[in-house]
Amino acid sequence: MKQSLLLITVVGLLLSSCSVSKSARGQRDLFSGTWSLDNISYENNSGNFKSVIFNDAEDICFEGSEWFFRDNNSTGRYTIAQSTLCNGGDRFFRWSVVEPSQNYSSQLQFKFIDENRKDISGGYGYRLNIVSLTEQAMTLKSNVSVDGQPVTIVYEFSKK
Incomplete structure (x- = not known):
């Protein structure tokens, strides 16, 4: 009897520790679907920037890229159009929302x-x-360093 009670308690703790909060679940639901990355801009520093995003491609290659998030298995992809500057194609990823x-x-x-x-x-x-996430638009930001100075990259998406 004590072992059964202990087992039920341990399983309950494991399940509750692995669960996603209501807030994170709501954000996951909003992410689900296809998005267009409409604009990339820079904050907290002056000048013109040219950067390689996600160790993949130049920032200009990402503008107009299509992003797809599947919430039921936490996978997705983004697609960059082929051009003389950009190595086009699909990039696959596993994603989550961090509380x-x-x-x-x-x-x-x-x-x-x-x-x-x-x-x-x-x-x-x-x-x-x-930064913001609605059914139609989202804004994401990442902080990077350029010559030891902080720069924030701003990604603006619209839902397709």
């Missing part, structure tokens, strides 16, 4: 996977601060 803490707001985190959903990033991933 807010004292140090940051909610964040979108993702890491690259292959078509078979296997990790190809060696555990390395990215986190973007969720």
Whole structure:
């Protein structure tokens, strides 16, 4: 009897520790679907910037890219159009919403996977601060350093 009670308690604790909060679940639902990355801009510094985003492609290649988030299995992809400057194609990722803490707001985190959903990033991933998220638009930000000075990259999306 004591072992059964202990087992039920342990299983209950494990399930509750793995569950997603109502707030994070709501954000996951809003992410679900297809988005267009309409604009990338820079804050907290002056000058013109040219950057490689997500260790993948130049910022100009991401403008107009299509992003798809599937919430039932936490996978997605973004598609960059082929051009003389950009190596086009699909990039697959696994994503989640990280709960807010004292140090940051909610964040979108993702890491690259292959078509078979296997990790190809060696555990390395990215986190973007969720500034705003509605059914039709979202704004994400990431903080980077340029010559030791902070710069914020702003990503503005619209729902398709």
